[in-house]
Amino acid sequence: xxxxVIALGGNALGKTPAEQKKAVKxxxxxxxxxxxxxxxxxxxxxxxxxxxxxxxxFENSADNGDGTPEMPFPECGAMSQGYIGFHLQNxxxxxxxxxxxxxxxxxxxxxxxxxxxxPAFQNxxxxxxxxxxxxxAERYSRAKGYQMxxxxxxxxxxxVPSPLPVDIVEKKVIETLLKIGEIVISCGGxxxxxxxxxxxxxAVSAVIDKDYVGEKLAEVLAADFLVxxxxxxxxxxxxxxxxxxxxSSLEVATAKxxxxxxxxxxxxxxxxxxxxxxxxxxxxxxxxxITSLEKVQDGLSGKTxxxxxxxxx
Ligand code: ADP
Ligand code: MG
Numbered sequence: 445x446x447x448x449v450i451a452l453g454g455n456a457l458g459k460t461p462a463e464q465k466k467a468v469k470x471x472x473x474x475x476x477x478x479x480x481x482x483x484x485x486x487x488x489x490x491x492x493x494x495x496x497x498x499x500x501x502f503e504n505s506a507d508n509g510d511g512t513p514e515m516p517f518p519e520c521g522a523m524s525q526g527y528i529g530f531h532l533q534n535x536x537x538x539x540x541x542x543x544x545x546x547x548x549x550x551x552x553x554x555x556x557x558x559x560x561x562x563p564a565f566q567n568x569x570x571x572x573x574x575x576x577x578x579x580x581a582e583r584y585s586r587a588k589g590y591q592m593x594x595x596x597x598x599x600x601x602x603x604v605p606s607p608l609p610v611d612i613v614e615k616k617v618i619e620t621l622l623k624i625g626e627i628v629i630s631c632g633g634x635x636x637x638x639x640x641x642x643x644x645x646x647a648v649s650a651v652i653d654k655d656y657v658g659e660k661l662a663e664v665l666a667a668d669f670l671v672x673x674x675x676x677x678x679x680x681x682x683x684x685x686x687x688x689x690x691x692s693s694l695e696v697a698t699a700k701x702x703x704x705x706x707x708x709x710x711x712x713x714x715x716x717x718x719x720x721x722x723x724x725x726x727x728x729x730x731x732x733x734i735t736s737l738e739k740v741q742d743g744l745s746g747k748t749x750x751x752x753x754x755x756x757x
Pocket of ligand 1: 676
């Protein structure tokens with residue numbers, strides 16, 4: 445029996461409400477298998493498409509002048525945590541009841557502290573929301589103070605910073621829920637980024653990477669395992685090329701070298717490997733498994749997946 449933080453990738457949730465309702469059933473089956481084996485689970489997940497949808501709906505509606513207020517980005521993030529948690533907790537809850545497992549699931553709306561002087565604030569890099577034509581983009585930039593960039597020839601988009609997670613505001617609540625046997629969903633979409641200002645938590649328009657926040661959760665909760673579930677069964681060297689080579693284990697020093705050699709794409713596999721390195725170095729025996737949702741049990745029993753540790757496994 446192990447305590448594990450499980451970071452769910454985009455494929456565990458789908459993109460629309462209908463897609464998500466279907467996807468979470470599949471996700472629930474895989475997770476219930478782990479719960480049935482006696483593991484203690486803390487779940488986190490991405491929210492790119494969901495927060496994009498919420499943000500876009502509000503932006504369009506507010507622009508149409510029908511009285512819908514502007515919805516700040518942190519509020520959109522909070523809504524996405526609620527909406528995703530709602531589907532996930534119900535799907536897992538149902539699966540557990542069907543198996544006669546007497547456990548319940550709850551979602552914690554989670555805020556994650558970031559540093560006011562994080563260099564990411566000087567260099568916003570994460571595109572969000574709608575695509576605009578140049579003139580519109582300039583208008584938005586002036587009117588709302590948004591930073592806009594040209595996104596791969598598809599138009600102009602707002603960009604927000606992607607700071608590193610420093611601490612999890614609701615960590616005590618999460619720990620308490622775990623102690624009473626609850627399955628906890630938290631830090632959805634990387635958490636709502638906040639800056640501490642005296643007694644205040646100042647929410648900022650930014651996106652924390654969900655793989656990094658999964659690592660922070662695993663560290664803070666002293667988990668045995670960080671499990672990153674994504675669309676691939678294993679991490680590869682020379683991914684997508686002729687000489688592609690799947691890895692079953694990866695030692696931290698080697699992982700660092702591969703990062704420098706550019707084996708892992710920024711914004712997809714790189715943050716997962718960096719999170720794994722950070723977790724391995726945060727305490728003895730801490731391991732990260734990267735695999736697919738379907739293969740998670742096989743991955744935990746060493747049959748597949750890529751395991752990242754300090755020593756060679
Ligand atoms: P998630 O929503 O799970 O975070 P991402 O698309 O961000 O999904 O990251 C996972 C993807 O990273 C994989 O589906 C794969 O296409 C890509 N990828 C990039 N480099 C590698 C690599 N070296 N090995 C395996 N997958 C890689
Ligand atoms: Mg990703």
